[in-house]
Amino acid sequence: MTQKPTPIGGRRNSAVLITGAGGEVGHGLIRALRERGREDIVALDIRKLDRGIRDLCMETFVGDICDHALTGRLLATFEITEIFHLAALLSTRAEFTPETAHDVNVGGTLSLLQLAAEQSRSHGNRVRFVLPSSIAAYGMPDLETKRRAGRVTEDEYLQPTTMYGCNKLYCEHLGRYYARHYRQLAQDRIDDILDFRCVRYPGLISADTVPSGGTSDFGPEMIHAAAQGEPYACFVRPDTRIPFMTMPDAIDALIALAHADESKLTRHVYNLGAFNPSAGEFAEIVTEAFPGAEITFEPDKQRQAIVDSWPEDVDDSAARRDWGYAPRHDLETAFSEYLVPRIRARYADA
Numbered sequence: 001m002t003q004k005p006t007p008i009g010g011r012r013n014s015a016v017l018i019t020g021a022g023g024e025v026g027h028g029l030i031r032a033l034r035e036r037g038r039e040d041i042v043a044l045d046i047r048k049l050d051r052g053i054r055d056l057c058m059e060t061f062v063g064d065i066c067d068h069a070l071t072g073r074l075l076a077t078f079e080i081t082e083i084f085h086l087a088a089l090l091s092t093r094a095e096f097t098p099e100t101a102h103d104v105n106v107g108g109t110l111s112l113l114q115l116a117a118e119q120s121r122s123h124g125n126r127v128r129f130v131l132p133s134s135i136a137a138y139g140m141p142d143l144e145t146k147r148r149a150g151r152v153t154e155d156e157y158l159q160p161t162t163m164y165g166c167n168k169l170y171c172e173h174l175g176r177y178y179a180r181h182y183r184q185l186a187q188d189r190i191d192d193i194l195d196f197r198c199v200r201y202p203g204l205i206s207a208d209t210v211p212s213g214g215t216s217d218f219g220p221e222m223i224h225a226a227a228q229g230e231p232y233a234c235f236v237r238p239d240t241r242i243p244f245m246t247m248p249d250a251i252d253a254l255i256a257l258a259h260a261d262e263s264k265l266t267r268h269v270y271n272l273g274a275f276n277p278s279a280g281e282f283a284e285i286v287t288e289a290f291p292g293a294e295i296t297f298e299p300d301k302q303r304q305a306i307v308d309s310w311p312e313d314v315d316d317s318a319a320r321r322d323w324g325y326a327p328r329h330d331l332e333t334a335f336s337e338y339l340v341p342r343i344r345a346r347y348a349d350a
């Protein structure tokens with residue numbers, strides 16, 4: 001934990017709390033918030049954060065999101081006004097340890113929702129709780145249905161086949177419950193105690209961090225392998241299609257939703273999308289950018305089945321209408337303006 005002076009008179013400092021701060025989204029979010037002038041960032045991760053990220057925060061903590069003593073200390077130390085809850089076990093790892101994934105993904109979220117509700121009650125202003133969910137919340141019954149469905153709305157085909165997807169879908173419902181119905185039979189309940197907002201991310205592609213083995217990482221894995229001159233065996237079929245977006249657009253969208261005018265929001269959970277090439281189309285673009293790229297397809301039966309259960313595309317019209325969601329990158333500019341130049345530079349300097 002970074003040591004800071006105790007506030008004069010014991011008064012708690014206000015803070016925005018970011019959990020899972022050591023991940024891809026966490027790094028980008030902390031930098032983006034600092035660029036926007038936020039100096040009250042409190043970051044939490046299971047591992048010690050890089051020095052460059054620690055220096056951007058008011059205070060950092062190392063610990064487990066399921067540690068109630070730690071969350072209690074946060075509650076006692078800070079007046080938390082906003083929470084970005086990013087900590088999670090992702091889809092691939094969660095299938096190896098589903099019970100642990102449930103403990104982290106659901107138990108950790110529940111603990112933070114309780115913390116946020118207590119903060120709202122104690123200082124009289126609603127805490128804003130922002131949660132990234134995932135395309136894994138969907139569950140298409142078969143390939144024929146997936147191809148016929150096209151762009152899927154937030155409320156369709158919600159029968160996830162992975163523990164991670166089940167966890168994320170349940171956490172969306174938990175957030176909605178805390179925002180609208182928390183302790184609804186209690187005499188002293190407070191209406192609308194939380195301001196809960198959620199984005200449902202597609203596959204995310206980053207030029208700045210190496211993919212961590214997620215089930216949607218076949219796209220970014222191709223690019224990073226090609227840039228390093230390494231062969232890549234893609235674990236899904238060439239015709240596999242799901243939506244993607246770039247990491248900068250993902251960060252911008254998270255902040256935009258967090259700061260959107262609440263009176264214009266018509267739902268708690270919003271789809272996000274940008275482009276949806278097939279794995280084969282992805283490989284063609286990568287090969288054009290890196291002519292020596294060696295990409296083959298060796299589908300893994302289990303991982304293929306998971307990706308086949310996710311929609312080919314999502315309908316993000318609600319986000320565009322309610323809070324002006326508009327990604328900077330389509331497929332062409334994602335490669336030409338962001339991925340190729342930055343990844344090429346990354347490995348040229350290695």
